[in-house]
Amino acid sequence: MGVRLMVVDEHRLHAEALAxxxxxxxxxxxxxxxxxxxxxxxxxxxxxxxxxxxxAAPAEPGVFDPVVTIKRERPQVAVVVLGPVPSPRGIAAAFAAGASGYVRHDERIEGVERAMMKARAGEAAVAPQLLQGAFTELLNPAAQPDDEGQRLLRLLTPREVEVLVRVAEGEDTRLIAAGMRIAPSTARTHVQRVLMKLGVGSRLEAAALAARTGLLDRAASSGAATGSAAGPVGPGGPVGPVGPVGPVGPDVL
Structure with missing residues (x-):
């Protein structure tokens, strides 16, 4: 006996061909x-x-909201998701929303038909190889790309991180030297090293890069930036509160 069904896809041609x-x-x-x-x-x-x-994107937030609505309004409707080879998160999201099955979108028509029949019968319709792949990824997760802000933070010494924070807050060489209780020439050397390590040519670029990658937030959360009002600065002693954020100073190195 045939199944009474609907086919919904982001691409109309796919939906019509499958139908x-x-x-x-x-x-x-x-x-x-x-x-x-x-x-x-x-x-x-x-x-x-x-x-x-x-x-096309089973791991995207909200992609299975229609499934949630369907199951709430028509709980008797079995929903089978057709998608790419999913991550474990994609499969989990589909079933968490109320789907009865997950089938690769390049599955042969016989496989789609079997999934439909199982779902209508109230069974979970997932190909064994998909589950095996999901469990394999869960047990042996692929290394995630390194976080850019974290990578840059590792390039800098704690003192250089403090210098970068001060640069981002608009301090010129004189203020950096006074705040860190070091000679202006030493402050200038620190700034030069920061620019070199970050691969930028100016203080403005350094500040923009730090903001874009979240480097300063990571420095604060890791305690690497010690030159603010939060605490002492190495052997130089304590430093008072940092003033309001302003534009990067135009002074030369």
Whole structure:
């Protein structure tokens, strides 16, 4: 007996092609629609047995909100997600929203049909290889790309981080030297080293890079920046509160 279903995909051609293939196999397609934004309302109004919901980004926040709405309004509708090879997070998000299955979007029509039948029968429809891949990734997570702010922070000494903080707050060489109780020539050397390590050519660029990568926030959370009102500065003794943030000074190195 054929399944009464709807096919919803972000790409209308995909939805229509899949709908045509399933019609030829004896299933009753109530609608083939795109985009997925209005999918929930359409599915709720038509009340199919199964909804095939295609998505290109299963890990994106909110992508399965239509599933949540469908299951709330029509709990008897089984939703099978069609998507790319997912991360464990993508599979988990689909099932957490109420989906009954997850099928790769390049699956053969026979595989899609089997998933539909299992979902209609109240069974979970996930290919074993997808689950195996998900568990493998959970047990052996791939290394994440290094955080740029953290990487830059590791290039700098604590004293250089303090110098960068002061540069970002608009202090010129004279103020940096006074605040850190070091000679102006030493302050100038520290600034030069900071610029060199960050690969920038000016104080303005250094401040912009620090803000863009979150370097200063990471420095504060790690305690690397000690030159503010929060505490002492090495052997030079305590430093008073830092003034309001201002533009980077134009003084030369």
């Amino acid at each position: 045509s293939a399933l019609k030829l196999r004896g299933h009753r397609v109530l609608a083939a629609a795109a985009p997925t934004a209005g999918a929930a309302e359409l599915v709720v109004s038509r009340a199919p047995e199964v909804c095939l919901l295609g998505t």
